[in-house]
Amino acid sequence: MPTRKEYDEELKVINDLVEAMGQQVLLAIDRTNVALKNLDVVSANAIMKNDAMIDAMETEIEERCIKIVVKQQPIASDWRKLASYMRMIGDLERIADNCSDIAIYIKKLAKLKKAAAPSRLEEAFSDMRKMVADTVTAFHNTDISLAEEVVKADDVIDDLFEKNAEDIKKGIQENIDDLDAYLIYLGIDKYVERMADHVTAVASWVSFIAKGELNIMFTDRYTKESETK
């Protein structure tokens, strides 16, 4: 059985790895943003290649969490951290996957005649990026109020997504030749929205770690949708 000191050190290592994974995901988002603006295929390929590295981080963190849980049976704040890490890394990994999904679309877009990107896509993307950056900061500083702001920001993106979809519909009606490009933009728009959902979940776990109150804000889109006519 590891000593108490080794246990505390291992907890710290896992914590640092989660933060590093968050930073890597943020980096992938930034590269995706630049590649999307420039329809840069080389960069898109690099983003997809890099995904394996983020997957490997997830696996490593997960294995370390499982090991410490089984061997040490942590409780109280130690347990809250580990349980949260195991959920957070899943969502972080999905965000990275979405970057690669967008990278695939970037390659397709690059081959097409250039259609104008939906006007609010960039705004949605940078809002989502800010949510991820704030979540990483909130995690680093155990900042509950910042994490809670991220959770609130999710609604704004959901709204932007709807508006973008409207714009795309209009664009298709006006330039039917650009249909393929517009369908891709619609897909990208959806991915950005999903990324915001994932980071909202991560932010909820950050506040769970600090507060200990299970108030996980999963997207309530389905509830809302189920109540419309």
Next chain:
Amino acid sequence: MSEKKATSAKFYVHDLDLFYGSFQALKKINFQIAANRITALIGPSGCGKSTFLKTLNRMNDFVEGCKITGDVQLDGRDIYTSGMSEIELRQRVGMVFQQPNPFPKTIYDNVAYGPRIRGVHRKSELDEIVETSLREVGIWDEFKDRLNKSALGLSGGQQQRLCIARTIAVHPEVILMDEPTSALDPISTMKIEDLAVEMKEKYTIVIVTHNMQQANRISDTTAFFLLGELIESGPTQDIFLNPQNKKTEEYITGRFG
């Protein structure tokens, strides 16, 4: 505060102070113990867990120089001042100790001992009490053919269950357990834990334990003591998931001191 309390608490403890001579071992303890629940008392060695447990059936009365003030009510009656006899109290509030302590007698006599001194002498009646008590702790089938063998020949885990059977033979309402499994192997420990959980339907159980996993697994309420004070108590899940007091967190995560 000596009026009957409007609460479903089995025990109501108010402003309890306890001194051993000039040393104060319990300080202003306010606590309620819910009926038909398992309450775990945790805390570092010497913090007063056993002392508190013993105030609940006046076992401290045997200790010279022990002085107690405050209220300890059982179902609304103060066990120190209401004139409740010790016989009645100890019948209603039984105790199981850390070291299994069967009498050097047969298995049968160990269980029949309590009922006998309370006036049950008919063989058929005693037989029935012995059987139901042993059944309740899950060792009837194991022991029914050797009831006349000495209890001292049993394993530690068997002895401890026999001691629990002996305790319930007088139909108590509350069972106090002071580290009942700390001298037992993991399998016997598990059996006692399962037994405690089964027993709470009929009894109110208060258990002292140094095993955080045990407190977490089986208790409904956990109370953390430190240097004679009750630092924090509440639903066990809350205490182990999100303790409010930093000292509690430090203690249960093993980072104390």
